[in-house]
């Protein structure tokens with residue numbers, strides 16, 4: 642089930658977003674007991690996209706526990722572009738949950754929010770994340786070399802995207 646994050650999800654979210662391995666390719670550092678509270682508080686209202694920069698962040702719930710989260714973020718509303726992302730607990734990797742949740746996000750982006758293009762950015766070493774993009778039918782559009790200084794090293798960046806008419810054709 643996809644639903645907004647809410648106060649009370651702290652322990653579940655900390656169980657995956659508090660891990661070094663989960664955060665390896667994220668710009669975020671692992672959450673701790675304190676920061677998980679502000680992380681969730683800042684996102685409980687991320688439920689609609691009506692203005693530039695708005696985002697929707699959804700918890701992925703399985704058997705009453707939050708096992709991951711997915712999000713879509715708008716840039717300028719007039720551009721109708723949505724950036725999507727996903728983070729899951731390693732105990733629930735390899736079962737298609739990220740792909741299934743992300744597919745709903747793309748469906749929502751095109752069919753409910755009227756987006757024109759959906760895109761994702763990721764570290765090219767993050768093969769699992771790249772495979773989620775590919776399973777959604779997204780195409781790799783760029784590989785930027787050493788475009789950021791992240792976690793004490795230069796990081797490459799890959800851009801994946803799919804257009805609304807390509808999604809309809811799938």
Ligand SMILES: CC(C)(COP(=O)(O)OP(=O)(O)OC[C@H]1O[C@@H](n2cnc3c(N)ncnc32)[C@H](O)[C@@H]1OP(=O)(O)O)[C@@H](O)C(=O)NCCC(=O)NCCS
Nearest residue numbers: 663666727728729734735736737738739740762763769770
């Ligand atoms: C990125 C991330 C969400 C991908 O998770 P994942 O478990 O590989 O993705 P899915 O849940 O979609 O599972 C897909 C795998 O399950 C398998 N699978 C099993 N049943 C499946 C089904 N019904 N449907 C689709 N895939 C299924 C697929 O074959 C695939 O395995 P493969 O990659 O060996 O081919 C995960 O690695 C993660 O949370 N990483 C840490 C955070 C992160 O880096 N986020 C991305 C930042 S850009």
